[in-house]
Amino acid sequence: MGGDCSLTHEGRSGPRTASTRHPYHPPPIVRRIGTPDHGARDMSWITVKHALAADPGPSVTIKGWIRTRRDSKADGGLSFLAVADGTCHDAIQAVAKNDLPNYESEITRLTTGCAVEVDGTLVESKGKGQSLEIQATAVRVLGWVDDPDTYPVPQKRHTFEYLREQAHLRVRTNTFGAVARVRHTLACATHRFFDERDFYYVHTPIITASDCEGAGQMFRVSTLDMANCPRDDQGRPDFAEDFFGKEAHLTVSGQLNVETYCQALSRVYTFGPTFRAENSNTSRHLAEFWMLEPEIAFADLADDADLAEAYIKYVITDLLERRPDDMDFFDQRIEKGLLDRLRHVVDSPFRRLPYTEAVQILQEASKKAKFEYPVEWGSDLQSEHERYLTEKHFEQPVVLINYPKQIKAFYMRLNDAGTDNAPADTVAAMDVLVPGVGELIGGSQREERLDVLDARIDEMGLHKPDYWWYRDLRKYGTCPHAGFGLGFERLIQFCTGMQNIRDVIPFPRAPKQAEF
RNA sequence: UCCCCGAUAGCUCAAUGGUAGAGCGAGCGGCUGUUAACCGCUAGGUUGUAGGUUCGAUCCCUACUCGGGGAGCCA
Numbered sequence: 001m002g003g004d005c006s007l008t009h010e011g012r013s014g015p016r017t018a019s020t021r022h023p024y025h026p027p028p029i030v031r032r033i034g035t036p037d038h039g040a041r042d043m044s045w046i047t048v049k050h051a052l053a054a055d056p057g058p059s060v061t062i063k064g065w066i067r068t069r070r071d072s073k074a075d076g077g078l079s080f081l082a083v084a085d086g087t088c089h090d091a092i093q094a095v096a097k098n099d100l101p102n103y104e105s106e107i108t109r110l111t112t113g114c115a116v117e118v119d120g121t122l123v124e125s126k127g128k129g130q131s132l133e134i135q136a137t138a139v140r141v142l143g144w145v146d147d148p149d150t151y152p153v154p155q156k157r158h159t160f161e162y163l164r165e166q167a168h169l170r171v172r173t174n175t176f177g178a179v180a181r182v183r184h185t186l187a188c189a190t191h192r193f194f195d196e197r198d199f200y201y202v203h204t205p206i207i208t209a210s211d212c213e214g215a216g217q218m219f220r221v222s223t224l225d226m227a228n229c230p231r232d233d234q235g236r237p238d239f240a241e242d243f244f245g246k247e248a249h250l251t252v253s254g255q256l257n258v259e260t261y262c263q264a265l266s267r268v269y270t271f272g273p274t275f276r277a278e279n280s281n282t283s284r285h286l287a288e289f290w291m292l293e294p295e296i297a298f299a300d301l302a303d304d305a306d307l308a309e310a311y312i313k314y315v316i317t318d319l320l321e322r323r324p325d326d327m328d329f330f331d332q333r334i335e336k337g338l339l340d341r342l343r344h345v346v347d348s349p350f351r352r353l354p355y356t357e358a359v360q361i362l363q364e365a366s367k368k369a370k371f372e373y374p375v376e377w378g379s380d381l382q383s384e385h386e387r388y389l390t391e392k393h394f395e396q397p398v399v400l401i402n403y404p405k406q407i408k409a410f411y412m413r414l415n416d417a418g419t420d421n422a423p424a425d426t427v428a429a430m431d432v433l434v435p436g437v438g439e440l441i442g443g444s445q446r447e448e449r450l451d452v453l454d455a456r457i458d459e460m461g462l463h464k465p466d467y468w469w470y471r472d473l474r475k476y477g478t479c480p481h482a483g484f485g486l487g488f489e490r491l492i493q494f495c496t497g498m499q500n501i502r503d504v505i506p507f508p509r510a511p512k513q514a515e516f
Numbered sequence: 517u518c519c520c521c522g523a524u525a526g527c528u529c530a531a532u533g534g535u536a537g538a539g540c541g542a543g544c545g546g547c548u549g550u551u552a553a554c555c556g557c558u559a560g561g562u563u564g565u566a567g568g569u570u571c572g573a574u575c576c577c578u579a580c581u582c583g584g585g586g587a588g589c590c591a
Contacts (some may be wrong), residue, residue, distance in 0.1 A: 070550045127549045146571060149542040150526060156541050158527065161583065245577050278589055279517055443591060487591030
């Protein structure tokens with residue numbers, strides 16, 4: 001069982017100290033959701049985020065869900081309602097007095113999870129724990145919780161394992177709300193980073209019929225009637241009868257497609273869902289995950305590593321600036337020291353070293369560290385080896401480059417013989433390893449020489465005609481280029497300290513898991 | 517897929533080969549400008565499923581299902 005718990009609804013509410021916690025100031029337009037009409041109907045409605053950042057004085061309406069209700073007999077009776085709308089980490093405290101017409105009938109019956117609208121005045125709080133609160137002039141209940149005794153996410157600590165079974169409600173907890181906001185912020189930062197550097201965002205296909213995307217079990221996409229499937233001469237399913245007239249699958253990578261755009265737009269990236277039908281049961285794998293894949297023309301492996309490092313540092317910096325409330329929460333409740341760790345990542349250069357040197361370091365280390373598996377040049381590094389390098393030996397992100405060609409994909413560029421004094425052929429591949437997560441990025445310089453590419457395709461027993469359009473790129477104005485793939489959920493894990501990848505995606509898909 | 521561990525109240529766990537307890541949550545009451553509050557009372561469980569051993573199984577055995585940790589695959 002996981003030891004980490006999530007406190008569903010902490011009673012604490014109120015704004016952080018603005019000077020230290022809110023260096024990022026959101027724009028002041030807050031009332032309208034989409035249309036001017038909406039704003040016209042409800043001009044005083046503001047989000048909790050903006051209410052907490054406002055000065056005392058104005059009359060406002062806030063709408064959200066009750067996190068906690070606390071009652072007091074003071075002043076003849078009053079209730080404290082912590083109301084959250086998810087726009088920021090904290091709830092705002094609404095104070096409802098017994099002179100409200102529905103005080104006895106409704107307000108004192110509110111429970112965690114009820115949806116409410118509160119009209120009132122923003123005032124400085126008389127109590128400790130928050131500087132600002134709403135003195136309510138009206139509380140309207142929009143939605144009750146049918147039976148508080150069976151409400152799945154009441155005000156108490158829950159394990160992440162339990163909340164995974166309540167995925168439709170877990171985002172109401174402070175942990176999963178924070179994850180959702182961080183995920184959004186990282187996604188926005190991703191687009192901003194690339195846009196600022198003249199990259200174009202390419203929507204590569206989700207469905208692919210190429211069957212040449214390389215490693216990984218794929219999910220089949222078919223409209224054939226499985227109970228009454230057309231057969232070919234061999235008695236196998238006849239995909240000529242299928243929707244696409246050939247076997248089709250969900251993509252395992254947008255790389256091959258995005259390379260085509262790279263060879264015209266120079267700097268491109270794809271960012272979208274990716275599917276692997278592997279029977280993987282780990283805290284770092286999903287059957288459906290989001291992958292970021294930039295591709296740069298006129299670039300080599302060093303450029304690729306530069307890009308990866310700049311990207312990671314950019315999005316972390318942006319995250320720390322824009323989401324100090326949630327990041328403080330992760331630092332305090334999920335991983336102690338998270339903020340220091342992330343600042344260290346931003347402030348120090350990633351350690352780059354050739355695979356061949358890494359093997360030497362690991363072989364030396366294996367005299368003391370007790371590895372389960374031996375380290376030898378030519379075989380892929382085990383998780384324990386990667387973890388040792390990034391968590392123990394260097395204690396920072398590590399970029400390993402120039403791997404033996406036999407353990408890497410066909411499209412990776414063959415290095416000159418003798419690179420890094422390696423005992424055999426290497427390719428210009430790179431893995432970015434980070435503490436806690438392991439492999440965050442896998443990338444390479446691509447093989448731009450057709451004859452070398454063809455030799456690799458043959459060598460690996462692949463069917464050359466399947467790659468006709470990919471090979472065309474090498475026939476018509478080929479150029480050096482490189483790119484990488486980054487697991488977006490692993491990035492979120494790295495930035496939040498969340499230990500299980502199933503807790504950083506809204507609705508995780510994994511073997512035997514697709515309930516929601 | 518492999519190795520290890522687990523499944524008992526809404527949640528987290530405890531327990532004896534003779535049909536089960538606590539904490540939290542929930543409900544009610546008390547106290548309080550409250551804050552993961554405190555005090556009292558109440559409700560709530562065919563002990564994951566299917567078999568087997570036994571006079572008798574929550575406990576012992578087998579299979580299955582699901583969950584967790586690690587490994588492989590990778591991002």
